[in-house]
Amino acid sequence: MISQHQEIEEKFWKIFNQQDSLKIEEFKKYMDKFAVNFNLYKDGNFIERSLPFDVIPRIMTKAEYDELNRGLSQRIKTLNLFLEDLYTEQKIIRDGIIPFEFVEQAKGYLKELQGFSPSKKLRTHINGIDLVKDSVTDKWIILEDNLRVPSGASYPLSIRDTFRKIYPEFFEQLSIAPIKEYPMMLKECLDYVNCGGVNVVLTPGRFNSAYYEHSYLAQMSGSHLVRNHELIVEDKKVYFKNYDGKPIRVGAIYRRLDDDFIDPEFFNPDSLIGVPGLMEAYLAGNVAILNAPGNGVADDKGIYYFVPQMIRYYLGEEPILDNAPTYLPYFEKDKEYIFENMHRLVIKDVAEAGGYGVLFGHKMSEEEISDLKNAISEDPRRFIAQELIEFYDEKCYMDGEIVERKADFRAYVVMAEEPKVWTCGLTRYAVEAGNYLVNSSQGGGFKDTWVIE
Amino acid sequence: MNQMNQILTANVASNLYWLGRYLERVEATLLEIDSVYDCIIDVNFDAGKKLYSNIGIELEYTSALTFMREAIVGDHSGNMKTLLDFARENAIISRSYIELEAFGSIIQLHDLFVQAAAGERVIDFMFMDEALSLISEVWGEITRRESRNVDDYFLMLGKYVEKVDFHLRLGKNKEYAIRFMDEIDRIVSILAPDATFVPHNAKEPSQVILDSINNKITKIIME
Numbered sequence: 080m081i082s083q084h085q086e087i088e089e090k091f092w093k094i095f096n097q098q099d100s101l102k103i104e105e106f107k108k109y110m111d112k113f114a115v116n117f118n119l120y121k122d123g124n125f126i127e128r129s130l131p132f133d134v135i136p137r138i139m140t141k142a143e144y145d146e147l148n149r150g151l152s153q154r155i156k157t158l159n160l161f162l163e164d165l166y167t168e169q170k171i172i173r174d175g176i177i178p179f180e181f182v183e184q185a186k187g188y189l190k191e192l193q194g195f196s197p198s199k200k201l202r203t204h205i206n207g208i209d210l211v212k213d214s215v216t217d218k219w220i221i222l223e224d225n226l227r228v229p230s231g232a233s234y235p236l237s238i239r240d241t242f243r244k245i246y247p248e249f250f251e252q253l254s255i256a257p258i259k260e261y262p263m264m265l266k267e268c269l270d271y272v273n274c275g276g277v278n279v280v281l282t283p284g285r286f287n288s289a290y291y292e293h294s295y296l297a298q299m300s301g302s303h304l305v306r307n308h309e310l311i312v313e314d315k316k317v318y319f320k321n322y323d324g325k326p327i328r329v330g331a332i333y334r335r336l337d338d339d340f341i342d343p344e345f346f347n348p349d350s351l352i353g354v355p356g357l358m359e360a361y362l363a364g365n366v367a368i369l370n371a372p373g374n375g376v377a378d379d380k381g382i383y384y385f386v387p388q389m390i391r392y393y394l395g396e397e398p399i400l401d402n403a404p405t406y407l408p409y410f411e412k413d414k415e416y417i418f419e420n421m422h423r424l425v426i427k428d429v430a431e432a433g434g435y436g437v438l439f440g441h442k443m444s445e446e447e448i449s450d451l452k453n454a455i456s457e458d459p460r461r462f463i464a465q466e467l468i469e470f471y472d473e474k475c476y477m478d479g480e481i482v483e484r485k486a487d488f489r490a491y492v493v494m495a496e497e498p499k500v501w502t503c504g505l506t507r508y509a510v511e512a513g514n515y516l517v518n519s520s521q522g523g524g525f526k527d528t529w530v531i532e
Numbered sequence: 533m534n535q536m537n538q539i540l541t542a543n544v545a546s547n548l549y550w551l552g553r554y555l556e557r558v559e560a561t562l563l564e565i566d567s568v569y570d571c572i573i574d575v576n577f578d579a580g581k582k583l584y585s586n587i588g589i590e591l592e593y594t595s596a597l598t599f600m601r602e603a604i605v606g607d608h609s610g611n612m613k614t615l616l617d618f619a620r621e622n623a624i625i626s627r628s629y630i631e632l633e634a635f636g637s638i639i640q641l642h643d644l645f646v647q648a649a650a651g652e653r654v655i656d657f658m659f660m661d662e663a664l665s666l667i668s669e670v671w672g673e674i675t676r677r678e679s680r681n682v683d684d685y686f687l688m689l690g691k692y693v694e695k696v697d698f699h700l701r702l703g704k705n706k707e708y709a710i711r712f713m714d715e716i717d718r719i720v721s722i723l724a725p726d727a728t729f730v731p732h733n734a735k736e737p738s739q740v741i742l743d744s745i746n747n748k749i750t751k752i753i754m755e
Binding site: 111 | 538539540541542543544545621624625627628629632635636637639640643682686723724752753754
């Protein structure tokens with residue numbers, strides 16, 4: 080336990096230890112009642128399942144939050160400037176800060192959108208930044224930027240509601256920052272970029288892993304949940320097909336599907352979940368799409384390497400939050416370092432997400448390391464390597480016992496005129512001891528995060 | 533209603549409508565089972581068979597309790613766990629328009645029948661009582677809003693249509709069904725202000741009344 084938290088944690092455990100343990104069962108029942116699901120596809124089968132959760136929250140001091148607030152606001156402002164620059168003037172490329180080759184090869188870079196500025200020049204509307212707290216330096220470290228379709232905000236909202244019902248004592252006795260403003264932040268952002276019409280949340284449908292979240296956020300932000308065939312594009316404008324057949328203009332779309340799938344006429348022609356003509360309406364400035372198509376380039380694990388340099392370039396400031404020490408085999412010097420130290424590094428495939436394509440050097444055999452070296456040599460742009468961060472464990476309540484598990488933290492930053500960092504976030508923990516992969520798609524669970532003064 | 537709360541996709545409207553129908557069907561059937569159960573005990577052993585033959589199901593049982601179990605989770609088209617599978621699916625698809633507590637009660641109701649179908653729960657009057665209480669909670673939670681939205685009307689439309697349908701299929705008094713037709717027409721006039729109605733009376737065959745309802749629904753929801 081670290082000193083910064085000590086006083087607050089002591090107060091927390093004092094209240095926790097006074098609680099009737101039967102309340103935990105009540106808590107679980109209450110969560111089941113509302114079907115807080117994160118569905119999975121396994122071996123081709125759809126599995127509807129509750130997302131595992133833990134009743135012990137992550138505790139964050141107000142001072143910690145304040146630092147994250149400053150650091151993440153700085154980062155999101157920068158990434159928005161980077162994307163706007165990249166898709167218009169490309170000054171950062173001309174000034175030699177980022178090699179164009181890097182951008183060009185990034186999977187999420189959409190050259191078809193070159194020259195287009197979206198509504199209010201805003202691209203990074205709803206952002207999920209993954210961090211861990213380094214147990215050696217006691218500092219927050221940024222692991223990943225998610226500027227496409229980051230999910231997960233509805234889960235802490237749901238668990239907080241349950242917490243307040245079952246354990247009001249914590250909220251009476253500790254000064255815990257409220258979190259209910261998140262849907263309003265979302266609405267504010269949708270309204271800010273809205274090009275005239277209603278706000279909708281576009282979902283791939285009932286069988287998407289995060290359908291629960293789509294419907295929850297639509298409901299709480301006062302938007303309408305729609306599937307692709309409920310939207311039509313006419314004369315470069317998007318309309319919502321009402322139950323009575325009347326068209327209703329749509330001004331902003333919070334899409335919960337990847338770029339590739341949003342418009343079969345513009346991107347993947349095989350997409351069955353997109354809206355034909357949507358990009359034409361978007362490029363005519365008649366509808367806002369959140370987050371902006373093409374943001375994937377900034378999510379790229381290779382581009383991540385350059386974010387500290389971007390902050391200096393666009394804002395003339397030093398980064399407040401650090402990246403994990405990262406090496407790009409694209410640079411010869413870094414490649415040599417990676418090859419010499421592979422057994423203790425984490426190697427990531429830049430094209431993968433959700434915890435896939437992450438290889439831990441210390442768990443690999445000599446043969447696997449040799450194969451990986453060959454793969455890196457063949458396509459160095461495809462990989463990055465990072466130092467393994469020994470991040471803090473979080474206490475979890477499992478099978479009647481308090482145990483420790485690796486946990487990361489996804490912070491949500493919603494941007495309208497200015498970025499706002501939510502006073503909560505998604506703390507994800509590995510269900511198995513010693514596992515570093517905490518992603519929901521890897522079977523990880525979640526817990527609430529309390530910012531306490 | 534202002535324009536904002538009149539917005540709803542045809543898919544959601546349809547799912548809310550069917551949610552209303554399934555919930556009402558389960559509730560109405562449970563009430564019938566309750567009344568027939570009492571009769572089977574010592575008045576008319578075949579009362580359950582007669583009830584189910586009205587809806588085209590041949591039910592076999594050896595006692596009042598086995599009647600209850602067969603009626604609720606037996607292998608036939610009126611199996612209530614199956615009806616609630618559909619209701620749950622309707623609720624999940626339209627959950628962003630349903631009161632949170634009502635949604636939670638639907639999930640609980642479904643779980644109750646899943647347990648019953650799996651033999652993890654005894655089907656007796658306590659079970660019936662719990663199921664009916666949960667359904668009442670759902671209706672109560674839905675009507676708790678201060679003002680009515682278009683989504684509420686679709687749900688209530690489903691409920692009233694099922695009331696008429698169920699009542700007529702059991703060959704009961706048509707006057708009761710006609711009273712609900714008035715309520716259906718009132719809702720239809722809110723959802724489709726240009727709609728015109730042909731008044732019905734108890735002398736008309738049941739099928740004419742049911743066809744009239746179905747025509748109204750297809751005019752309201754434009755898929």
